[in-house]
Amino acid sequence: MIHFVGAGSGAIDLITIRGAKLLKKADVIIYAGSLVNPDLLNYAKESCECYNSAKMTLDEVIEKMIEAENDNKMTVRLHTGDSSIYGAIREQMDRLDEEGISYDVCPGVSxxxxxxxxxxxxxxxxxxxxxxxxxxxxxxxxxxxxxxxxxxxxxxxxxxxxxxxxxxxxxxxxxxxxxxxxxxxxxxxxxxxxxxxxxxxxxxxxxxxxxxxxxxxxxxxxxxxxxxASEYSLSRLYADDFSTEFREAKK
Missing domain, CATH: 3.30.950.10 (Tetrapyrrole methylase, C-terminal domain)
Known part of the structure; x- marks a missing residue:
């Protein structure tokens, strides 16, 4: 199984609880080394294999994923922020579809x-x-x-x-x-x-x-x-003369 995980915006405690759990369980981590905080790799177990995708091509990334699947290992593909924004995630998922390899996505803080x-x-x-x-x-x-x-x-x-x-x-x-x-x-x-x-x-x-x-x-x-800047209008949602499903407007 391949888990695409959003690493968060930088601070290591801004990764999601789900993302941190997946990092701890991973046998293989392929991380975007040019942007991902390397301290996130401290979540990994001692036996985990870690690869910096900044030095890899798409083919090399997919090759490592396939190798891990053949060895019955769990892989985390660790992307910066949230993988849905400038993450080049679709091309990886398409290749995994071609190979018949299962994957899921864990969102992150962009x-x-x-x-x-x-x-x-x-x-x-x-x-x-x-x-x-x-x-x-x-x-x-x-x-x-x-x-x-x-x-x-x-x-x-x-x-x-x-x-x-x-x-x-x-x-x-x-x-x-x-x-x-x-x-x-x-x-x-x-x-x-x-x-x-x-x-x-x-x-x-x-x-x-x-x-x-x-x-x-x-x-x-x-x-x-x-x-x-400093000028704006207050939200109508919390205005005292504005009724909502949960609160009646004050006269």
């Missing part, structure tokens, strides 16, 4: 949730933004043209931008092109929830300079939107 917690921010504030756009800049790996940054920026919603720290000068221009002003609040969250986490508050127009001043070149999320 770094975009970890970043919000570190910022003490709410991405969906009444009358400010009720949508969150998770995306990334096109680089060596393209994105569909209809999903370019400027087209998303036109919505004025909260944006969480992955895998783009090395492209901040261009990112700022695309955000402004799409409709954000240069003084729209923004934040750079480096290694959210890790011990060496760093948070930089800035604006759309100062993203590049802020990252350069703090020597941040990778492993950071970019958050953009007026939810990082």
């Amino acid at each position: 770094s975009f949730c970890g970043a919000a917690a570190s910022l003490k921010a709410e991405y969906t504030l009444p009358d400010v933004s009720q949508s969150v756009i998770i995306t990334r800049m096109a680089s060596r790996t393209p994105v569909p043209e209809k999903e370019n940054i400027a087209s998303f920026a036109a919505h004025g919603a909260t944006m969480v931008i992955f895998l783009s720290t090395g492209l901040l000068e261009k990112l700022s221009k695309e955000l402004v092109k799409g409709g954000y002003s240069e003084d729209t609040p923004a934040a750079i969250v480096y290694k959210a929830t890790w011990p060496d986490e760093k948070i930089i508050h800035c604006t759309v127009g100062t993203l590049y300079e802020s990252a350069k001043e703090n020597n941040i070149t990778k492993t950071a999320l970019i958050i953009v939107g007026d939810v990082l």
Whole structure:
């Protein structure tokens, strides 16, 4: 059996209870070494075989999974954050389907949730933004043209931008092109929830300079939107003149 496990956003105690139990039982762990906190491997038993997929191809990852299955061993494929976001999980599952190997998925805490917690921010504030756009800049790996940054920026919603720290000068221009002003609040969250986490508050127009001043070149999320400012409306759900299934409005 193969268990795809979301490692969480960085801090080792932010893995789920289910994920930690699977790590403790695993005979083989294949982990995304470029992003997963290596201290999570401390959950593994002494006899567990651990492989860093940052140094492996897809074929090599699948080969290790097949070997483990043939030896009747349980494998954990440990992905950063939650494997459903930029996890390259589908291509692995398709190959396992072809091989007739069973698998399941254990969700994790994505770094975009970890970043919000570190910022003490709410991405969906009444009358400010009720949508969150998770995306990334096109680089060596393209994105569909209809999903370019400027087209998303036109919505004025909260944006969480992955895998783009090395492209901040261009990112700022695309955000402004799409409709954000240069003084729209923004934040750079480096290694959210890790011990060496760093948070930089800035604006759309100062993203590049802020990252350069703090020597941040990778492993950071970019958050953009007026939810990082102070003005918003209170939730109607808890308003005293608002009835719900559980509470009558006060006269």
